[in-house]
Amino acid sequence: MRPGAIALVTGANRGIGLETARQLALRGAVVLLGSRDAERGATAARSLEKDGLRVTPVAVDVADTGSVAALAARLERDHGRLDILVNNAGVFAGATATATTADLTRGLLDVNVTGAVAMIHALLPLLRRSPAPRIVNVSSTTASFGLTVSGADLPGDASLRLAYTASKAALNMLTVQYALAFRQEPDLKHVKINSASPGWTATAMNDFSAPRTVQEGARALITLATLADDGPSGGFFDEHGALAW
Secondary structure, eight states: OOTTOEEEESSOSSHHHHHHHHHHHHTTOEEEEEESSHHHHHHHHHHHHTTTOOEEEEEOOTTOHHHHHHHHHHHHHHTSOOSEEEEOOOOOOOBOTTTOOHHHHHHHHHHHTHHHHHHHHHHHHHHHTSSSOEEEEEOOGGGOHHHHHHTOOOSSOGGGBHHHHHHHHHHHHHHHHHHHHHHTSTTTTTOEEEEEOOOSBOSGGGTTOSSBOHHHHTHHHHHHHTOOTTOOOSOEEETTEEOOO
């Protein structure tokens, strides 16, 4: 990562997003802490300031294209480019297969999939201007087709995550398709985009029932956000390396 890189992390007012913002700031990035709730974002930013870190809270609802457009305009005005985009904002709603409704699924897709598309579309003009743009889409090990059909012991309650895992699997496919498309355009070939699995990390999403800390959960995100120029693009990784699609 180049000194003074401009980094935006969505869903960063708590959990893995907040820790990712903290670690990027520790590495010298100019961090924009994205939060749907402006007040919670400001509170999170102040918590980092207590550690001597400077981050700027920015309000953004990834499911609202107007909100995303307003943020893009602000970044254009204040910075003129974006070096790192971490699409961390995500939601979970548990339901059994027979109880999973279209409305529940739509709500997850609006944030976990369409929200990432909205962010990339709006911010791509700023990412183009970066000498080393990095996009990290935060996925889940449970979105792996290979691991799921193999019968691997994946974390959490498999009976309740039908719609969630489908949304994260769709996000993985978006990552691949973006990577393939970027390689075809001369002014986008330098963009690296990858999916990251934090592992089963203790956050509000799972009532802090998971065994991993947010520091552990952020490892893969930080690695992919700070990739060297010869790093991979279009992959799916956890902190240990490539994951099965």
